[in-house]
Structures are given as C-alpha cells and as structure tokens.
Amino acid sequence: MHRLYLVPTLLINVVIIFIPAVLTVALAFFRWDGITMPVFVGLQNFQALWNDRIFWTALTNNLIWTGIFLTIPIFMGLLAATLLLIARRGSMFFQVIYFLPMIIATAILARVWQGMIYSPVSGVNGMLQRMGFPTIDPLTQPSTALLGIATVDLWHWWGFLCVIFFAALRQVPQEQIEFARLEGVSFWNTLRYVLIPAIRPTITLMMIMTVIWSFLVFDFVYILTQGGPAFSSEVLSTLAYRSAFYDLAVGKAAAVAVVISLFGLAATAFYIRAQAKEFQS
Amino acid sequence: MKRRTFIAGSLGLLASTALIGHALAAGKTITWWYESADPKQQGYIKSGIIEPFNAANPDFNLTIDYRGTELDKQMRVALLSGNGPDIVYTAGPTYVAPMARAGQLLALDDYVTRFGWADRILPVFLEMGKYDGKLYALPKTYETLGLFYNKTLFEKHGWKAPTTIAEVEALADAMLAEKIVPFASGNANWRPANEHYVSIALNAIAGPENVYKALKGEIPWTAEPFVKAIDTLNSWWQKGYFGPNYFSLSDEQAFAQMATGQAGMMPSGTWQFQRVNNYFPPNNAEAGFVGFPSAEGIKGPVYPLGVGSTFSIAATSKNADGAAAAIDYIFSDKAYSAMNSVWPGEWNTPLADLSKVQVDNGLPLYTEAMKTLAEAVGDNQYGYTTWTFLPPATNSYLVSGIEEVWLGRSTTAQFLEQLNATFLQEKADGKVPAIPAR
Numbered sequence: 001m002h003r004l005y006l007v008p009t010l011l012i013n014v015v016i017i018f019i020p021a022v023l024t025v026a027l028a029f030f031r032w033d034g035i036t037m038p039v040f041v042g043l044q045n046f047q048a049l050w051n052d053r054i055f056w057t058a059l060t061n062n063l064i065w066t067g068i069f070l071t072i073p074i075f076m077g078l079l080a081a082t083l084l085l086i087a088r089r090g091s092m093f094f095q096v097i098y099f100l101p102m103i104i105a106t107a108i109l110a111r112v113w114q115g116m117i118y119s120p121v122s123g124v125n126g127m128l129q130r131m132g133f134p135t136i137d138p139l140t141q142p143s144t145a146l147l148g149i150a151t152v153d154l155w156h157w158w159g160f161l162c163v164i165f166f167a168a169l170r171q172v173p174q175e176q177i178e179f180a181r182l183e184g185v186s187f188w189n190t191l192r193y194v195l196i197p198a199i200r201p202t203i204t205l206m207m208i209m210t211v212i213w214s215f216l217v218f219d220f221v222y223i224l225t226q227g228g229p230a231f232s233s234e235v236l237s238t239l240a241y242r243s244a245f246y247d248l249a250v251g252k253a254a255a256v257a258v259v260i261s262l263f264g265l266a267a268t269a270f271y272i273r274a275q276a277k278e279f280q281s
Numbered sequence: 282m283k284r285r286t287f288i289a290g291s292l293g294l295l296a297s298t299a300l301i302g303h304a305l306a307a308g309k310t311i312t313w314w315y316e317s318a319d320p321k322q323q324g325y326i327k328s329g330i331i332e333p334f335n336a337a338n339p340d341f342n343l344t345i346d347y348r349g350t351e352l353d354k355q356m357r358v359a360l361l362s363g364n365g366p367d368i369v370y371t372a373g374p375t376y377v378a379p380m381a382r383a384g385q386l387l388a389l390d391d392y393v394t395r396f397g398w399a400d401r402i403l404p405v406f407l408e409m410g411k412y413d414g415k416l417y418a419l420p421k422t423y424e425t426l427g428l429f430y431n432k433t434l435f436e437k438h439g440w441k442a443p444t445t446i447a448e449v450e451a452l453a454d455a456m457l458a459e460k461i462v463p464f465a466s467g468n469a470n471w472r473p474a475n476e477h478y479v480s481i482a483l484n485a486i487a488g489p490e491n492v493y494k495a496l497k498g499e500i501p502w503t504a505e506p507f508v509k510a511i512d513t514l515n516s517w518w519q520k521g522y523f524g525p526n527y528f529s530l531s532d533e534q535a536f537a538q539m540a541t542g543q544a545g546m547m548p549s550g551t552w553q554f555q556r557v558n559n560y561f562p563p564n565n566a567e568a569g570f571v572g573f574p575s576a577e578g579i580k581g582p583v584y585p586l587g588v589g590s591t592f593s594i595a596a597t598s599k600n601a602d603g604a605a606a607a608i609d610y611i612f613s614d615k616a617y618s619a620m621n622s623v624w625p626g627e628w629n630t631p632l633a634d635l636s637k638v639q640v641d642n643g644l645p646l647y648t649e650a651m652k653t654l655a656e657a658v659g660d661n662q663y664g665y666t667t668w669t670f671l672p673p674a675t676n677s678y679l680v681s682g683i684e685e686v687w688l689g690r691s692t693t694a695q696f697l698e699q700l701n702a703t704f705l706q707e708k709a710d711g712k713v714p715a716i717p718a719r
Contacts, residue, residue: 033712034357035379114469120526121534140528142688226472229528230684245354247674248379248712 467530
C-alpha cells in the first residue's frame with residue numbers, strides 16, 4: 001500500500017522526463033524539420049555528426065569547459081571554505097558575499113558582464129582602453145571567447161561551491177582539527193590529511209555534478225557569444241539549439257542531445273559505483 | 282446558503298454574463314500572435330491597426346498577443362498541435378513552404394480575388410508566398426540594404442557619397458587615415474547581422490543575375506563571381522573597414538557611432554531609418570542614404586529584397602474570413618500611412634501604388650528610399666537578401682561561416698564549398714523558398 005505514495009512523483013517523472021527523453025532518442029533516428037512528418041533515416045544523423053567538424057569543436061569545447069570547472073572553482077571553493085573555517089570571524093558575511101552571484105539570474109549576469117565589464121564602449125574594458133591599456137574584449141577573439149565565457153560562469157559558480165564545502169567542513173570533528181593544530185601540522189597538510197579526506201564524498205558529488213552540468217552548459221554561451229566568433233565557443237547544447245531552431249534539423253539536434261546525455265549517464269554511473277563502494281567499505 | 286455567499290455568487294454570475302455579452306457584442310474574435318514590441322510600439326499597433334479595424338468591422342474583434350522573440354518556436358509547436366492563432370505570423374518565407382506542405386496553412390487564393398490583392402500588392406510578393414502553385418503568405422514588410430552615411434561628416438571632409446566600388450574603397454581608406462571607422466557595424470546583439478554584408482557583397486559584386494541562377498540551381502555557389510564577392514568582402518574586413526569592435530558592438534551602438542562621426546558609413550538595412558531621429562539631430566548631424574554601389578559591369582545600385590516576416594491564416598482557423606479581413610486592413614493605404622508615420626522601417630507593406638499614402642515621420646529620406654525600392658521591385662531590378670531566399674541551414678551556416686573566413690579559420694573556397702553542399706542538400710529536400718522569375 002505504501003508504494004502508492006510513489007505514484008504522484010513517478011507520474012510526473014514519466015510525463016516530464018521519461019516520455020520526452022524517449023521521444024528525443026527516437027527522433028535522433030529521423031530527419032525532421034519540426035513542421036512536416038518525420039522520415040526514418042537510421043544512423044544518418046550520427047554519421048553526419050561524426051563528419052561534422054563543428055560537432056568536434058563543440059565536443060572539445062565541452063571537454064575544455066569540464067576541465068576548467070573540475071579544477072579552478074573546486075580549488076578556489078575549497079581554499080576559501082578552509083580559510084572561513086579557520087578564521088571564523090566574519091565567515092557569515094563572506095558566505096553571503098560569495099553566494100550572492102548564485103542568486104542572480106544567469107541572463108542578467110551575462111548581460112552585466114557583457115555590457116559593464118567586457119564592452120569596449122560601456123564597460124570597464126573600454127575605460128581601460130581609453131586610459132591607454134591595450135586590453136581586448138575576450139568574447140571577440142576565437143582564442144579567448146570560451147575562456148571569457150568561463151570567467152563569467154566561474155565568478156558565479158565558485159562561491160556556491162565554497163558555501164557547500166564550508167557546510168561539509170563544519171561537520172568535521174573539531175577535535176581532529178584542534179589536534180592537528182596542537183601537533184604543529186601546517187595549513188596545507190591539515191587540508192591534505194585531515195579536511196579533504198573528511199569531506200571527500202561531498203567533493204566527489206560536486207565533481208560528478210560538475211561533469212554533468214558542464215555538458216549541459218547553454219545560457220552563458222548563448223547570451224554572450226551564441227557559439228561564436230567563427231564557432232570558437234560552440235558547445236554541444238548551442239549546436240543542438242541552432243540545429244533545431246535555425247537549421248530546422250530537429251533529428252540532428254536530437255542526436256546531439258543523445259551525445260550530451262551519454263556523458264551525463266557515464267558520470268551518473270561513476271557516481272553510483274563510487275557510492276556503492278563507499279557503502280561497502 | 283449564507284447571505285454573503287449568495288450575494289457574491291450573484292455578482293459573479295452577473296459579471297460573467299456581462300463579459301460574455303460584451304465579447305459577443307464586440308464580434309467574432311480574430312487572434313494574432315505578434316513578436317516583441319515595446320510599450321510604445323504596442324501603442325502604435327493598437328491605435329494604427331487594432332482600434333481602426335475593430336471600429337470599421339463591428340462583426341469582428343481583432344486581438345493581439347505579444348509573444349516575444351521566441352514567437353516562431355511557439356508558433357511551430359502550436360500549429361503542430363492544431364492550435365495557435367488565426368493569423369499566422371511567420372519568421373519569413375523560409376518557414377512558409379514546410380508549413381504549407383504540412384497542411385498547417387490555408388490557401389489565400391480566394392481572398393486574392395475577393396480583396397483585389399493582385400492589383401494592390403506588388404506581384405513579386407504574391408509569387409514569393411506561393412507553394413505548389415497556391416498562395417499561402419503575404420509579407421508584412423519588405424526592406425532593402427543600402428549605405429547610410431553621415432552627411433555632415435562627409436561635407437566637413439569634402440567627401441561625396443560613393444557611386445562605384447572603387448569609390449567606396451577610396452573613401453574607406455581615407456576614413457581609416459583619419460582614424461574614422463569606415464563601416465559602422467556590430468553583431469553583438471544579433472549575430473546574423475553578418476549576412477547583411479554577405480548579401481551586399483553577393484548582389485553588388487557577383488550581381489543579382491548570378492545570385493538568381495545559383496538560387497535556381499543553374500550555377501553552383503562556388504562559381505567565380507561568388508569567389509570574387511567573398512574575397513572582396515574579406516579584403517574589406519582585413520583592411521579594418523568594419524572597425525576593431527565588430528563583435529562587441531550592437532548595431533544600435535554602431536549607428537550611434539556613425540551619428541557622432543566616429544564612423545563614416547553604415548552598410549545596413551532600411552530598418553535603421555527608425556534610429557535616424559534618435560541619434561542624428563542630438564549630434565547636430567544629418568543622415569544620408571544611397572543604394573550600395575555595384576561593381577563594374579553590374580547595373581546598379583542593386584536593391585537586395587528582404588522580407589522579415591509574413592502573414593498567413595491557420596488551416597484550423599475558425600474565423601478565416603475575419604483573419605483575411607484583418608490582413609487586408611494591414612495592407613490598406615490607411616494602415617500604411619498610420620504605421621509608417623510613427624514606426625518607419627517596420628511596416629513597409631508591399632503596396633503597388635504608394636501615391637495615395639500619406640506618411641509624416643519627418644524622414645523624407647526614408648520615404649524616398651522606399652519609393653525607389655518599390656520602383657526597382659516593380660521593374661524586376663532587385664537583388665536577393667540571404668535571409669529571405671536561402672533555405673534555413675544554408676543561411677545559418679553562412680552567418681557563422683563568413684566569420685571563419687574573416688578570422689582566417691577557413692578560406693573563401695572552403696566556405697563556398699560547404700555553403701554549396703548545404704544548399705544542394707536543402708534544395709533536394711524542397712526547402713528553398715519560392716524564387717520569382719526575373
């Protein structure tokens with residue numbers, strides 16, 4: 001009888017997630033413009049992706065993005081959380097400051113950075129240029145566009161990680177930290193041998209979520225560059241969007257979505273395995 | 282029943298009866314979904330179209346719903362599910378053929394006869410809206426590309442509006458020497474702005490006859506005239522004609538730069554006329570507009586024809602006659618005069634005879650340009666904009682592909698090869714919009 005309690009959530013999941021997911025996977029094997037009747041084409045959409053250099057650019061950009069977000073914000077978040085743990089005074093104030101970008105809508109953040117920071121007309125960048133500094137708008141150069149977008153997302157994201165890590169660190173027994181301090185263990189060694197091992201499950205979860213979210217990144221890229229200039233900041237989600245809504249190639253877009261899901265699926269499988277191992281140990 | 286509940290219930294019943302009564306009295310509803318418009322613009326539509334139409338047609342009640350920039354996606358989903366508005370406002374001729382093929386649109390041929398559209402609308406546009414021999418769409422507005430310039434700045438330097446490509450280049454070089462950006466331009470807010478320049482190059486350098494042949498599949502996009510056009514456009518980019526901040530500026534910021542004299546010219550579309558009064562008078566400057574000069578051997582200037590959005594009627598519409606009457610009103614001299622007086626550049630409906638319209642927008646330059654364009658179209662002397670005549674994936678590739686050429690990530694030959702391959706694929710799939718015979 002108690003299993004009936006699962007029905008409402010299950011129903012929502014089936015309608016909102018399962019059916020669209022199955023339809024997306026099915027559409028990946030059709031040619032469809034989103035208007036007329038779909039035509040079954042087998043693996044043609046995947047073959048087209050394999051031969052599409054823009055797909056490989058997008059995939060590479062997603063991998064670079066994942067690499068950036070698996071390292072920089074996690075390192076910054078850990079470092080700041082540890083400092084907050086040691087210097088308790090004002091920790092609440094800094095938590096609020098670090099977390100603040102997280103509660104602002106991404107579209108607004110992107111526009112603020114585009115117009116007030118990067119713009120050579122209305123932004124800090126323009127002010128520096130007028131003062132004689134040879135600065136550039138990173139969004140306009142193929143070599144820096146992706147990094148320019150990542151910087152905005154990093155600024156918005158790392159504070160969230162800091163607050164999560166700080167919450168986890170507060171669960172570490174105070175005696176362990178005190179003991180390390182009395183024994184004269186350095187800051188870095190306390191971090192390495194006491195704090196990080198104690199919050200490893202939180203770090204693992206955050207890293208796995210980072211991988212999944214990195215393959216879903218869309219908003220900042222679309223608003224700031226729409227994948228340009230010259231496809232240099234194209235990621236899989238912007239490629240899927242462009243295919244579906246500009247090229248009217250919904251089947252190809254579905255194939256890209258399937259590829260995105262595969263990476264998410266791999267990360268999820270890894271997480272479940274890691275959790276199972278932890279339970280066993 | 283408590284007294285309070287009874288009173289509330291009675292009042293509710295009365296109110297709903299009154300509302301229904303009002304709706305019935307106001308006539309049969311015609312629904313129209315529109316893209317984004319700011320409150321001022323919504324006021325123009327209300328006073329220029331909605332209110333006068335409803336006043337003149339008591340049997341109908343035209344209503345408008347502003348759906349924002351994602352209108353075309355919402356429209357596609359709504360039509361797929363058999364819903365949607367009576368008046369189908371598409372994002373351009375590219376979308377008309379697949380919608381007509383899917384049976385989502387109503388053929389308008391009966392209304393052409395009933396309302397005499399064949400006499401009132403430029404014939405080219407009746408051809409463009411056809412699929413399989415039947416008319417399914419009429420363009421809301423048509424536009425062209427040309428060369429805006431800062432007349433005051435030109436007078437100060439003793440420059441004259443260019444009439445040949447060589448003069449354009451000489452002027453641009455002179456501007457660079459004066460540290461003035463030759464072409465005010467930017468795509469930060471609208472990346473497809475790239476295709477305005479490609480359209481200009483294809484028509485002015487390769488020529489409209491060759492573009493027509495390529496659209497009909499008679500010559501490939503890799504043919505020599507197109508190589509020359511893209512090479513020339515690329516040489517302009519490499520020489521710095523588009524300025525150092527192309528990817529950072531919006532087109533409005535670029536327009537403002539031209540008005541202040543930081544930039545000299547602006548190759549762009551007639552929709553920019555709506556900005557003239559906002560930017561030129563405050564800078565004590567005067568704007569000029571000419572057709573973009575053509576290369577040697579091409580009769581010019583060529584006015585590339587562009588259609589941004591179209592009107593159709595949904596096949597499932599329960600009030601098709603009302604929708605047709607509303608579209609007919611939009612194509613009246615009265616609506617043209619009202620809308621172009623307050624909102625120039627956005628409501629240039631393709632009327633065959635503009636002698637009866639009275640436009641008072643303080644922009645004689647605009648009225649002149651539109652008359653020149655109407656004459657060019659009437660004489661079949663027009664060019665082709667890529668967003669109107671290319672199929673969707675080809676056009677989408679063109680927008681990003683030209684950036685690759687500009688930034689040295691691909692060559693003209695590679696760009697045109699991929700463009701041609703994508704075009705041939707879409708042509709085989711029947712996605713190329715109707716191309717009127719020249």
